[in-house]
Amino acid sequence: xxxxxxxxxxxxxxxxxxxxxxxxxxxxxxxxxxxxxxxxxxxxxxxxxxxxxxxxxxxxxxxxxxxxxxxxxxxxxxxxxxxxxxxxxxxxxxxxxxxxxxxxxxxxxxxxxxxxxxxxxxxxxxxxxxxxxxxxxxxxxxxxxxxxxx
Numbered sequence: 001x002x003x004x005x006x007x008x009x010x011x012x013x014x015x016x017x018x019x020x021x022x023x024x025x026x027x028x029x030x031x032x033x034x035x036x037x038x039x040x041x042x043x044x045x046x047x048x049x050x051x052x053x054x055x056x057x058x059x060x061x062x063x064x065x066x067x068x069x070x071x072x073x074x075x076x077x078x079x080x081x082x083x084x085x086x087x088x089x090x091x092x093x094x095x096x097x098x099x100x101x102x103x104x105x106x107x108x109x110x111x112x113x114x115x116x117x118x119x120x121x122x123x124x125x126x127x128x129x130x131x132x133x134x135x136x137x138x139x140x141x142x143x144x145x146x147x148x149x150x
Contacts, residue, residue, distance in 0.1 A: 003080070009037050010045045010083045011076065011130065012143075017055065018071035018131040019147065025064030035143045045083060052082035071131060077122035 012035045020026045028046060032039035046065060049055045054074055055065045067074065080086075099105070 004084055006041075006045050006048075007080055007083050009035075009042055010049060010079050011127070012037065013042060013046065014049070014054070014067065014071070014074060014079065014127045015131050015134065016143075016147065017065060017067050018127050021067060021071070025058045025062060025066045027064045031065070034147050048083050049079070052078070054078060054082055067127075071128035072126050074127045075123050076125045076127075076130075077119055079127075080122060 013031050016031050016035055017026060028043055029039055031037075032042045046055055046057070050057050050065075053068050056068045057063075057065055
């Protein structure tokens, strides 16, 4: 399973904002340039995050984006649902055809268990967790090291 690139872009943008929250709002162009993401694509992602109360868009001379809540209160599950919806990653094919085992299908049970475990991990991992781990690593991602090195 591969998550859409938009979810990864959202996480990178939110991690950036987690590190910049002391500075106030940050222009989208600054975020996009720093994390090396096309601004037009990031704008669409941040609109979804704004609609789902994960970021706040501020207008005016000091406009930009800030986190809507503490980074420890924004989970990866929140981000995934905001950007991509809460779609299950497995859909049984029985709805499109007759299947004699659809009610007691071992594949369905295995994939539902995997999905539940994935959601459990995403719910337990916050933007603050990601930011903290990157802060402690010597081999962190390039944009993070350049944005937050002393």
